Amino acid sequence: MDTRRLRYLVELSRHGSMRAVADVLGTTTSTVSQQIAALARETGAPLLEPDGRRVRLTPAGQRLADHAVTILAAVEAARADLDPQAAPAGTVRVGGFATAVRRSVLPAMAGLAENHPRVRVAVNEYEPAEALAALLADDLDLALVYDYDLAPATTDPAVAASPLWTMPWGLGVPAADAHRVRGEGTLAVFAAFRDHDWIGNSRNTADEDVIRTLASMAGFTPRFTHRADSLDLVEDLITAPGRGVGLLPMGRATPPGVALLPLTDPAIRHRAFACTRRGRAAWPPLALVLDLLAR
Template identity: 35%
Template sequence: MFELRRLRMLHELALRGTIAEVAASLAYSPSTVSQQLSLLEREAGVALLEPDGRRVRFTPAGRMLAEHAARALELDEAARAALNTDLQALEPVRIAAMPTAAETIVPAALTILAERMPQLRVELAELPPEESLFELAARRFDLVIAEQYPGHTRERHVGVEHDLLGEDPIRIAMPPSEEPSTLRTLHDRAWVMEPAGTAVRQWAVQQCRAAGFEPDVRFEADDLTAHVRLVEAGHAVAMIPDLIWGSSQPTTTLADLPGHPVREVFTAVRTAARDDDRIRVVRDALAEAFAARG
């Protein structure tokens, strides 16, 4: 029989591409990963990997076994979910959340969970959706909170399902001393946006171009709180989703964008874990927290 731990290493290698990245992800040394993959080759009785410069690449047999490894891991997870009924022995739920959700939805959901299932341990990491959705498929996390902007649908990973939490309006944020303005009238202003290459940056630039101008993106920041601070201080304007305010009152002047766009906020879990009571309870708490904001 194949050892599941070694099959997971092979699956991780198919996802990440290098033994060094597999080792970092699973908290092993590269030599340990190489040794375990060599043992897996002996169990399989065929070559699974071959040298490719300083890296390795899959043989046809290795690629086939990696596909079977993915299915074996899904079956193992589904079996564990079906057996996970002892509240005293619940494994932690590992969440990766985009910053606005980590700062607003998650704290409220944790309060709900503390009342309904105090035995459950929830662990949180704040990550951008591009990274967290990949790591969900790689089994580093159990649940992800992410978003997608109009016309920029997120990549759908095999074995992962999305569930809509709700819609989050996006508005123009201007210094608090100013009156609301239209997007077109802000053509000569300095902008703060998220880094180039992200879906939200592409979307925001397209909004400006549709209004007839190329934005002067003078500031870049992943953290939307930094966007708000720059706008509050009068150094920039921005496009800010309502979720950033949580239950607090906005500290900037807000104006509607053309067409009143909204981003979709969703949770994502692996299909094999969707019936896990831990995951279901956490997803329900997040949905309730999102609906109750403001």
Template identity: 35%
Template sequence: MSTGWSTHRLLLLRELQLRGTITAVATALSYSPSTVSQQLAQLEREVGAPLLQPDGRRVRLTAQGETVAAHAAQVLGLEERARAEIDVSNPLPAPVRIAALQTSARALLPRMLDMLAVTHPGLRVEAWVTPPEEGLFEVEARGFDLVIAEQYPGHTREHRPGLDRVVLGRDPIRLAVGHDSGVFSIEEAADAAWVMEPEGTAVRTWSVQQCRAAGFEPDVRYSAADLLAQVRLISSGHAVGLLPEQLLAGDESPVRLIDLPGSPHREIFTSARESSRDAKGVIAVRAALQQAFDDAAAAFGDPNAMPHID
């Protein structure tokens, strides 16, 4: 008589399909690589078919392994949907883990937590500042329950399977210069030193394209993923850059912001697994995030944008 397949071991196989290596799975789930290997070997015995095969110093899924991993994704999704339905009747929702990009973590999370303290006291929210690419991946891989991500004009992010997408709103992007700068348009910044995010990011590509559209190749002397570090370089007069207004919301501006041609904006959105989007905690967090975004925008008279700082 055959035995059922362990859901826990199916999870490990699904993690391997997503993360690519046993070491990465072990790191993500706080196991040792040997433990992961042993559990996957046990799953092979349960299934009665080879699921892994050597690939140099690593392993990869066989055709049967891919089939079982796809089945595992469905099983895990069904289990999560069942948990979400059960959670509705619980007075205290399950904890919600959030991956947030830096600007939203600064501008929205404090407001969101204040609201949840009133509407859902006792709800545990855990948040990490994480790049959108990593956050979206980790939501699919069940490392997080919700991600706050961004999308720049002309750079649509990949729609990862099994994730939904809910738009929070728009965030204008403007040229930022020091208060003593003689630059008053992007064209006048042709000879300035620029600070941008690292190469390979969507925002870096977009920013370079804005400069080229203005007729010049930017002199990118500084690269920083930390936008607050960019603000420091700009406010001290050592660089200029393109910044989203959400980064500066609620503060006396340390920089002067200049409109760009076409008034571009980035789109802020959240994504959750379709199997968990109806969980009580996820619904509550999303509602509070939307209210936080809307309140910040409405405070400056624009329902679709963050404040314009002159």
């Protein structure tokens, strides 16, 4: 079996069409079809079957695609281990949300500049879905993403995720309205602001998913009027004439006019992760950055 052909099968399982695979790999649909057909001959098993005017993986094809993720990761790890230029040197492409960049990446960059000047970091600000897509497209070496424990994200099997930190979050509300809460617990807090304008993310669904889940438990459907990714902008929308409400990290110093209410029973925990493609973490510059982030 030519392991290079496995990449075509993995991308087909991920994207679902020959055209999408061709676009991702920078080739033609004819080449994709030929490579998968050759892989089928090598394995002696049918890998594709008709699905209307398209094709889909057979059960055998899907099982091989699952194995292929591990096989390709092992090849990447072997290549990194045998690299004669194994001393940490090179540029690590990092993409992630602003809080993770400030909290983890910037301190790591300071340490690299002092102790490993041949390793550089290039930073791009992305929301989680954007960062993971860039990682899988090989446009990033490291993606910093987040989710909430009440709305856990699913990741592609080609991605390896390591936890960075967990932080409790609360509900930011207009300070003048904080007295509305009657009772204790998260559901009482949510119910008190059922008629307010709610603030979600503009480029990610994590906040909206967890808010909808808790609002449903409290017996109402939230009205998402605003969407923002910047925490500063969320605070500005809370104090604006429309008096929005939205999730904010506990312990954050809030401006006048914003009250940060704790959410307990159930609590909301924001979780950050460092993600790499399987098999890539052994590359010395990336391994060094991951070690600094873990510290």
